[in-house]
Amino acid sequence: MFQFNTRGNAFAARAARRIVLAGALLGGVIAAHAQSNSPVGVWQTIDDHSGQPKALVQISEDGSGGLTGKIIKGLRANDQPDRRCTACTDSRKDQLILGMTIIDGMKQAGSEWDGGHILDPENGKVYRCKIHTEDGGQKLVVRGYLGISLLGRSQTWVRQQ
Template sequence: MNRFMRRVARPVALAGVLLCGALAAHAQTDTPVGVWQTIDDQTGQPKALVQISADANGDLSGKVIKGLSGKDQPDRRCTACTDSRKDQPILGMTIIDSMKKTNDGWEGGHILDPENGKVYRCKMHTEDGGQKLVVRGYLGIALLGRSQTWVRQQ
């Protein structure tokens, strides 16, 4: 390889490595997979940590791994739930299920509000380079619901 080619090849190769690293870092944070801090709607205070994971098909689910508010004792149960989660501990409970990737984010699944025991349809998408997760629970159509913004934990 001549001197000119070496001068050109090194910077191009370095740029390629840096670009691949940046894309990989972006890809890792552009997914909801990870641990998220939820925020209480009424107080604005941190409420719980939810771990979102993917199954073999790429569908997402989320479970409560830690309560953060003063009223969240480890033995707290979902007394308002009406399905198989009735009276089960909230800690370790799956509250998000069957989320599928779409062009705009993830949807098609459900989310449980352990406070009232209601199950809502769910859609979500990441923002701020994957550092925030906007989670929308709704009945019927997405316009009839509420959104929460969760914060990624390291």
């Protein structure tokens, strides 16, 4: 009887270790999946007219559960690092575009983020904004609109590694 319990305990210990390991692996997979579907990260924007890469935008958590996005690099050959937002009409008027926060106030609403604003530094206009990820978090659909979401346009940004 004592020998059976020892084997049983050893078997139970091995089974418990396997369950813990499987749980840790599954937890890691779930965390990686959740992280990959998060809009937090660096995204390559695409120019609407030329279809060419335009800039890199870094989306970060703002500390209050929301998201912000900042231009961290221009990708066009004619981009100048000292370019300013001369068309902006708010506090960003004549500020450097590089380093400028263009997305703010985004709050999670289910599988998307909504309630924020996005600035188009080319024309200085500020739009309401909603975003969501696609393709396992590798693409970010960014919709800027006036009033209701139907009155707007979407861009698809690509995650950078």
